Amino acid sequence: MKIIENSESEVRYYCRKYPVVFQRAVNAEMFDTEGHRYIDFLASAGSLNYGHNNPYIKKAVRAYLEEDYPINMLDMATVAKTEFLESFTELILKPRNLDYKIMCCGPTGTNAIEAALKLARKNTGREGIIAFGGGFHGMTLGSLACTSDRGSRNGGHIPLPYVTHVPFEGTPGIDSIAYLQWLLTDDHSGVEKPAAIVLETVQAEGGINVASAEWLKALRQICTEEDILMIVDDIQVGNGRCGTFFSFERANIVPDIVVLSKSISGFGNPMAILLVKPEYDIFKPAEHNGTFRGNQLSFVGGKAGVEYYVQNEMEKETARKAEIIEEFIRKEILPIDARITYRGIGMIWGIDLGAINPDLAEKVLKLCFEKNMILESAGRNNSVVKLLPPLTIPDEILAEGLHILRDAICAACKA
Ligand SMILES: Cc1ncc(COP(=O)(O)O)c(C=O)c1O
Structure with missing residues (x-):
């Protein structure tokens, strides 16, 4: 990390946001040099729809x-x-x-x-x-x-x-x-x-x-x-x-x-x-x-x-997971605060926290990262938490990530 801080240009972004050194990545999981595992809800900004190192x-x-x-x-x-x-x-x-x-x-x-x-x-x-x-x-x-x-x-x-x-x-x-x-x-x-x-x-x-x-x-x-x-x-x-x-x-x-x-x-x-x-x-x-x-x-x-x-009939698979995500947002995330709204389709979803506080989404990302999950914000004032996991994410990791996100939004709203 030192060499990155000392040598890489000031324009660097994600390595500031997620300050660990990644070494391995498999489907929707990334691993740093210390062996910590991270859930990937970013998929390299949508460039890994079929997951990291898709075996096929x-x-x-x-x-x-x-x-x-x-x-x-x-x-x-x-x-x-x-x-x-x-x-x-x-x-x-x-x-x-x-x-x-x-x-x-x-x-x-x-x-x-x-x-x-x-x-x-x-x-x-x-x-x-x-x-x-x-x-x-x-x-x-x-x-x-x-x-x-x-x-x-x-x-x-x-x-x-x-x-x-x-x-x-x-x-x-x-x-x-x-x-x-x-x-x-x-x-x-x-x-x-x-x-x-x-x-x-x-x-x-x-x-x-x-x-x-x-x-x-x-x-x-x-x-x-x-x-x-x-x-x-x-x-x-x-x-x-x-x-x-x-x-x-x-x-x-x-x-x-x-x-x-x-x-x-x-x-x-x-x-x-x-x-x-x-x-x-x-x-x-x-x-x-x-x-x-x-x-x-x-x-x-x-x-x-x-x-x-x-x-792999990805269209069916995406429709199935889209339902899981939307239902989770409706049942578990919207009740946290009446001002939360959401938008999305397929496997791209946004949870808009801007009506509560435009800075909240960034706080949520930090809390998620502390729980070893990677995701990004988007929208006006970066006030929308963006969910963009690989389409191939296994159900249990998807659920794990959604729970981490819910807990982070809860904690950020209460703080
Ligand atoms: C919709 C859209 N268009 C264009 C681009 C630019 O692509 P690139 O970063 O590969 O130049 C992006 C990158 O995020 C994008 O999301």
């Missing part, structure tokens, strides 16, 4: 490593890439009747968001983007301009132009769809017609704000009528997190561009892709590129990940 995925990655197969290959044709594209198409796209071209981006979510914004601008010849208050889309300048929270935006130190933020569904006192319609149709709204609307169907960092199916449908219709591209950022809430592989399936809509990263590599290796309707797939060769858009271990893990997802 690890077997494929290890088998690949045993041979002298290539590891990084730019975007050359390789067996690993071919097999990933085949599996993803057969197991995920085709059963959902989705016809997308798959674009391999640099390995981070933010790089894929940059690609999506560039592609929307290239297709429409327009510059502007509409994003939502509460949205998080990454930290590079284009994506940061779409990200709404001040803390992140302040790090940019230059203007973050070409993006207009509008209220998300549920913003108090505002009919967000009516507002958007006014903005796009009133020739005195002061806002140019944008290239794209970018959104998370469930705002994760924004405090677990779940858009309704009706709202998503209305948004899709506006995009179609106004000839604006709909970009769904499924980086955190895709890959099964919401109970279906894509978060937008519940609304029965088809976005023009879908952005996937985090758990798409199955094993936690870096990877990001765009799914693009064929008519919008117009980048010239290498017009968006990146050295690490061909990480072969990510393709291997990604193939095994979608196989694991289908073979």
